[in-house]
Amino acid sequence: MQTPFSLRIFVADGDPDGLRIVEKSNWIGKALVFPRALLPQVKARPELAQTGVYLLLGPRPDGEGDMLYVGEGDPIRPRLESHYAQKEFWTRAIGFTTTTAGQLNKAHVQFLESRLIALARAAKRLPLDNANQPAEPSLSEADRADMEVFLGHMLGMLPVLGVHAFEQAPKGPAAMAAPVLTCKGKGVQATGYETSQGFVVRVGSQAAATVTPSFAKMAGPSELRADLLKNGVLMAEGDVLKFTQDYVFSAPSAASDIVLGGCTNGRLSWRAEDGRTLKELQEAEAAQ
Template sequence: MSNGAPFTLHIFVANGDPDGLRLVERSNWIGKAIMFPRALYPQVRGRPEFQQIGVYLLLGPREEGDGETMYIGEGDPVRPRLEDHYAKKDFWTRAVFFIAGPGHLNKADVQYLEAQLVNKARAAKRTPLDNGNKPSEPTISERDRAAMDVFLDNILGMLPVLGIHAFEQTSLKAGESQGAVLTCQGRGVTATGVDTPKGFVVQGGSFCSKDETPSLRDHFPSISELRADILKSGVLVLDGDKFRFTQDYTFSSPSLASAVVLGRSSNGRTDWKDASGRTLKEIQETQAASY
């Protein structure tokens, strides 16, 4: 995704409303992002950016459970595709599309970007896609592929800053400094994980309770729905009388991670512990006191 180099975003709020039309440019990059809420589309579709070729994301709430659904597409230009989705797709409430200066993108380029974004979203398994089919990757030259990979990396680096985390797939590489490996145990299962800047990552190979307590379903249905979602996506698979994580998976908080693992409500700051038995809360308190 991002190579970790610092960068600057310039966000122009075109109509003075922070939730309205925003034009976002990244330092030392030819591309530009245009973000807008669906309700504003009739007022902004006449802008020249909508007449350019680009790749776009549509986002809106899931029909069931918390979180969002996403659609990924491309247009040459973008406006006719958005016109069609405005008329026919009900789920989306906001959109963002990426364009470049004249002559920098062609049809094959944005088809390549679309295919790569779909592949990465499906690999991350964080947001369900409304795309019915997997787009085919066009044949492009080695030079153009290299250029589009740089363009894609810039897009992926910007999206989390813009509040879109669907493509983030945290992989904890051996030897990397990611903080202490923590363990969560209970209800016959053991999971390991690490608290990272992107969220709490449960490591692949960890186990998860197959059963849920009635109180989880009654009082925290969104956690129960998340367990069902990641089981459906293949992040969890049945392994004997337990579920097993097939990959590293990022949760928004330690408590959400431990609640999914244990199948019950949980305070992740006390249920995740290091090899010495210190809770995450105690570790953080010690870190805070050292400054």
């Protein structure tokens, strides 16, 4: 069961697209969210003189979707200044520190960096600019437990801040409560369900090995399909492709596009056991 929480977002310069300082109820941490262009002004803030972990986000070189870099700094400021000069892709940054200086040390943020990179690689939702997987530092049992709690707060906040790179398909009772839907066609069959994160296609589902000409001309779906193949989410098995893990798509149509290898309407392509489409199920729920 998810625990409700509240966030306090302070717009420090009065510009909603400028520096935002985000704090979570009953947590020692805080986040600074700001566009790259503001780093020359933001770098003077005391939070960036602390030890912390940070995310850099921006468009991929091909312009289709975002990519991510995860880093740590002791303190953060010199690392961001280096990336400002040397990394081209990023357009916004999120830095995590604590409300009181000195509550995180170098080993703590190295642990957080390692865990975040591992989670992003497992979720396979955004390509990473990090070349390697850093090893976890040696932490005491108590420190490790504390950092797992700190990480949990971060992961709870990030989707609210528009970052979904670490989210994997939900499991457990909440996921099982959703009706399982099926998408069939072109000799393949896939199953999935709706969640608050998006539409989940389940492990073992099939996808078409070939795509239609119209699909091939659509940059977004084509790039997503290429990413899924590159990351091993889709693997060839005989004449079809197979999902090697549960995978969250942004919408039912994005999921059925990949499954059927064409331009589809997911609300019509996904059907329940009784034959009703997702559209019909949603209309029935709305009428209740």
